[in-house]
Amino acid sequence: MARAVTPQRKAINTIAAWIIGLLIFFPILWTILTSFKTEAAAVAFPPQFLNFDWTFENYTTVQERSSYFRHFWNSVVISLGSTVIGLIIAVPAAWAMAFVPGKQTKNVLMWMLSTKMLPPVGVLIPIYLLFRQFGLLDTRTGLVIVLTLMNLPIIVWMLYTYFREIPVDILEAARMDGASLRKEIIYILTPMAVPGIASTLLLNVILSWNEAFWTLNLTAAKAAPLTAFIASYSSPEGLFYAKLSAASTMAIAPILILGWFSQKQLVRGLTFGAVK
Amino acid sequence: QTLTIATVNNGDMIRMQGLTDDFTSEHPDIQLEWVTLEENVLRQRVTTDIATNGGQYDVITIGNYEVPIWANQQWLAPLEDMPEDYDADDLLPAIAGGLSVDGTLYAAPFYGESAMVMYRTDLAEEAGIDMPDQPTWTDVMAAAEAFNDPDNGTYGICLRGKAGWGENMAFITAMSNSYGARWFDMDWQPQFDSPEWTATLSDYLNMMENYGPPGAANNGFNENLALFQQGRCGIWIDATVAASFVTDPDESTVADNVGFAQFPNKDGVDNHGNWLWSWNLAIPSSSGNVEAAKQFVAWATSKGYTDLVAAEEGWRAAPPGTRTSLYENAEYQDAAPFAAMTLESIDAVDTNAPSVQEIPYTGAQFVSIPEFQGIGTAVGQAFSAALAGQMDAEAALSQAQQITTQEMTASGYIE
């Protein structure tokens, strides 16, 4: 369909897409802008777009109040940790499902996904008791465990759809060439699936980063990630829009930037085999 | 040693976090870790932890509602052997009484509050209204009507509407007390079918509908504070601590124009609501650092801390409502125009007889039984729904009656 698109048509597309894109993005933009305003300017009517006195005061206040970097570091450790461990468990499982499919494979996969439908609130108290029992409360280890289990079904599914696209021939060739199962996975499967693994990794980092129920309920101070950081701004006294915006910006910025930079991988991985 | 301290994200607590250098320099071996959370989340986290013996926290911030209940469960370490200079006798008796079980203190008050009326003197002047020091609800309603000017973004009265036993139910319970209503009769039968409750709720809804701000059903203390600071409320009836914020010229656009009055009563009912709340520091018995925690609690609720705040931020910012000595301090009286009214309000509270009728419970703007959190919140939701226009007062009350009866039956209070 390489017929010429008239410039008018392209211009209309462009304008429409940009308007919609900006509308969708606007709340985030507005939050970022607000974070640079004084509290008074933040609630001023009519709203001030760029014509306000920019200030970094909110960021300093927020940083003074809670040590952002510790929360940030917890978030990094927890989300990366759970994703990496999840991958280590999921790669063999996905290998088995993709390359040695049995009659039950599909059912096992669907069952795995259905465990994600367990409403977390329903099992908080049992988990809390277990965690207390094993001394996992307020530890990063504890959160890594929970988030790994939470996201494992998704990781398995994503890897499974990815692996299915890898021709069996190549694994068989490796086998003929004398590779053991372990070597087959390490030297052939994993390197070939790098794009898929990367996008799985990304999506799960994002999901873990944003997970707000378990991270909030199973931590106190030591292991609390950014979700807990944000929770302390949810309803403070007095005017707080600017401070809230600053805290929000700080909480979402890392993942937003990561997401933007790795957009392509993410999009490819997200398709869950929906696109053949 | 590291102490993990759970606090509410309100201004006084956050200020305390900024001043901890003073403590850590005195106690170099003690490190402090802060968990700052919104009130509801904090309560849920702390309760889960203490009830399951989780031991995550060494110092917790809890209200005077929980203290006696939890102390009875042996969940709190008694605050005996406090350091010499702590001077427990200096605590306001109404406050200290609520935090003691059998004469032993189980939590140290960080600040205390009752409720009072805050209003805009500039608007009152404009409208030619004279707010008495002890207004009745009739006075308040008349003033609210006069102040209401929604076209210019000023609303007559701001009251709590957000559902929650510590949010709208705190206010409505206090209001009902002042209307002569009670939660339960002596057989623990809920009383929402009484005429006093009908009067309370319909007056509340009327005021809010006619003179309240939009979205009131989602407004709690913080939202109303923000509104009042922006000059959007003519009257705000809420906790006395608010006074120091609304008069803070850095944050409040109406700092110079705030007047104070006692919590209203209904004509003929001698009850000013009996609102008493304090945020207190307590030590879970599951903590492994009880001694260090005591050091910290003592520091944070000491006279010395008050002086420290005064030195750093001025007297007006001193945590109010806990110590007699503060109210005797002339500097404080000068800096805090609301001091007298605050003390008067607190002194007027009798937590043993919050209602004028006979009741089987103690409490103030709450009922001091463990089930109250659940019941209060469920009832609060019904009232909030009424405020949002989803049902009328009558339906809300009968729903409240039904919920409460069910819960009380389930918990074995009534057959």
Add this chain to the structure above:
Amino acid sequence: MGRITLDKVTKRFGDAEVIPPLDLTIEDGEFVVFVGPSGCGKSTLLRLIAGLEDVSGGEIRIDGTAATELPPAKRGLAMVFQSYALYPHMSVRKNIAFPMKMAGMPKEEQERRIDNAAKVLNLTDYLDRRPGQLSGGQRQRVAIGRAIVREPAAFLFDEPLSNLDAALRVGMRLEISELHNRLETTMIYVTHDQVEAMTMADKIVVLRAGKIEQVGTPLELYRTPRNKFVAGFIGSPTMNLIEGPEAQAMDAHTIGIRPEHLDVSSTDGRWRGTVGVAEHLGSDTFFHVHDTGLAEMITVRADGEVQLRHGDTVYLTPQDGKLHRFDEQGLRIA
């Protein structure tokens, strides 16, 4: 060195018996081609030999030792897949080195063999490229290179040329033949391409539904097909098979005559018919003759110069001794 014996080898997928018990011996150094219609079990048989599938019954012996239970890597065979199955993330050099690396061969020996294979296969200039940067024929050669360096007892090829275009196919066909001449290693080659089978094989195995229909040299199959199936399967255009009175006249249920074994005349001959579609290839002309009184349409291959048009009348005569006769079971009558 590369004698492979299948003894009552059977394969079932669930309930479906894809290979009924099958016996076959492949001699050392032979070039054996498996042909047969799609789905007849050629690939399955190859994979059984390779060890990529378990046999359901029977024995496989390689050089006299039982291999039935051995994992693929231990059988000393190398396989070249239809898709080449190169490792896309490794350079050509690494691809070729992989089996040696897995075997833990010393580096120098690896280098030596890689250089050698690269020279033989004309890949020296491409050793540092990735498979994605190679043309189809080059990839094919890398796959062969990877197989060669292991110095296997036998090579297994599963339709290795079917992804190449016609011109390349001819070239690669010659290269593999030459390789076989040089290495003299046993090769088992699966294809569905007539020409490949005929030109490359020492021995062709014709399979149908997992059963061996005939084993023999290409010309044996061409000249003396054991049954109607083989007769129809080998040769292009297909042999004309004629039933009815004409066949009975020759004491057969069916008679067969290849298109190239019919003499055409415009004046007289055994069968008289009308020309239908005529396909002019330049070098040859295929035409289809109707209305000969036979039930079947007859295909004739004639010279490129023959000038016959749709509707012309022709006379056809089968050449001497080129008639095949089959009985009711379809078996050849000697």
Add this chain to the structure above:
Amino acid sequence: MGRITLDKVTKRFGDAEVIPPLDLTIEDGEFVVFVGPSGCGKSTLLRLIAGLEDVSGGEIRIDGTAATELPPAKRGLAMVFQSYALYPHMSVRKNIAFPMKMAGMPKEEQERRIDNAAKVLNLTDYLDRRPGQLSGGQRQRVAIGRAIVREPAAFLFDEPLSNLDAALRVGMRLEISELHNRLETTMIYVTHDQVEAMTMADKIVVLRAGKIEQVGTPLELYRTPRNKFVAGFIGSPTMNLIEGPEAQAMDAHTIGIRPEHLDVSSTDGRWRGTVGVAEHLGSDTFFHVHDTGLAEMITVRADGEVQLRHGDTVYLTPQDGKLHRFDEQGLRIA
């Protein structure tokens, strides 16, 4: 009804001129085949005619009316794609009905035409299946069915058989030819398959790099290729092209002789050489002769019965009048 004229039609993709100005007339009812090496612009040309690409210059006329600016649907042409481009979620019936539904044709008429097409194409039993449940050949027929029902002025086929296996290809080739005989509609057919081009075409257009090298009937191209390119491109195995003294002796820069036009003798002949690889196809034998004193290796096609082995000495003689001569520009010398 289906006369298509291209007048100085040009196509550029960005800076690359894929089709330089090109003139071509296709007569009503003709079966025209475009051939040429990969990337020469065959598909592009077809898509320009279909209206799926805009021309960069020139005029296209269909039945005398200017079509250059018309959208594809308005040109009254039907196209059969290489991938068939069936709608995977619709049944065969719906697939075939789709163009009529789009044209708002009455239901009964639709039914009639579907039944008709299904009968013609032997699809009646498959009308309720999805394309995914059909074999390659059946899909191919559905694609044609979808084209037929529109009763177009001309059919455009872009390598419609290249996804089929060899046996099916032969069958479908005949079916399309018969369809053309029956419908007598103009057909333009792109292929890179020699045999298809030779057997199906009324007229072959040989393209190279977007330029027409020769237009003519298959036998014209086979017998009198206009230049070396066409000579080498048409015919299989390829024509032997010989340069050097032997050619100069015949007043040409290059002489060409087809493998099938060389007589083989073991005793005497014009060129003496040694047999290299011999490929026995049963019906024919191709062998490669080296060391003839000519620079080039010569390919010879001989009878299937010829018994020559690697290393034998043979004598080759070109048949009378079958030699082609080309000048330095590669053009035929008459």
Add this chain to the structure above:
Amino acid sequence: MATQHSRSAARVMISPAVLLLLAWMLIPLGMTLYFSFQRYNLLMPGAHPWVGLMNYKLFIQNPAFWTALINTLLLVGGVLIATVVLGVLLAILLDQPMWGQGIVRILVIAPFFVMPTVSALVWKNLFMNPVNGLFAWLLPKLGMAPYDFLTQAPLASITFIVSWQWLPFATLILLTAIQSLDSEQMEAAEMDGASALSRFWYITLPHLSRAITVVVLIQTIFLLSVFAEILVTTNGGPGNASTNLTYLVYARSLLNFDVGGGSAGGVIAIILANIVAIFLMRAIGKNLDA
């Protein structure tokens, strides 16, 4: 690939994942089930008497339960419809040639990265707040009455917020799916005389069905347990107007600290979620095979 050896290897390889998930499902679930038959209030330590099905009875009899059930379905359904419909339209728009496509994509994808808590806070305070929010300023400008979103249309507002978060996800998957559509199919349809609208309806949309099922499945998994958005914006209110099952269970077990009741609610929620799951799995299982 199916040798005995590889099959047993597969069993070994899949077992860590299966065992972990089984434990993750069964242990807490078992405990929840166990608690659900007890009178167990966190605030009242001591014995937890066995009360049989009373917790279930109370949970179901509570009128809030039915409201919550309906709200859950409305929320999930609403978000699914909004994201799929808008996602398809947006995907088609983004598939058109335009300038700065990459940047537009970045803008559109952004909400997906925002934590639910943050997005709820931002929408609630900066936009929907009836006094200070941007909408409170904007609506009168557009000649509309000011509207208190979270009070007057709480569920719809939450649906809107959640849709905003998930629209990027749907759009991206659908966009990739559209781009994977065989261009020859489009061209064939064009030659067949289909208008742009017919092409969308008869070709594009059916082609997207598989991608749509995946979007629906994944989103449902996450939407059934929407929680933070409700907690932050409305606390399930006013009344129960925006309480979904998850929130109701939360309210029981963590606001009332009624572990018994909460567990009963949790069990009910799990059962309902699995009913939805079975429906979906059926549908998607079919679609994924095809």
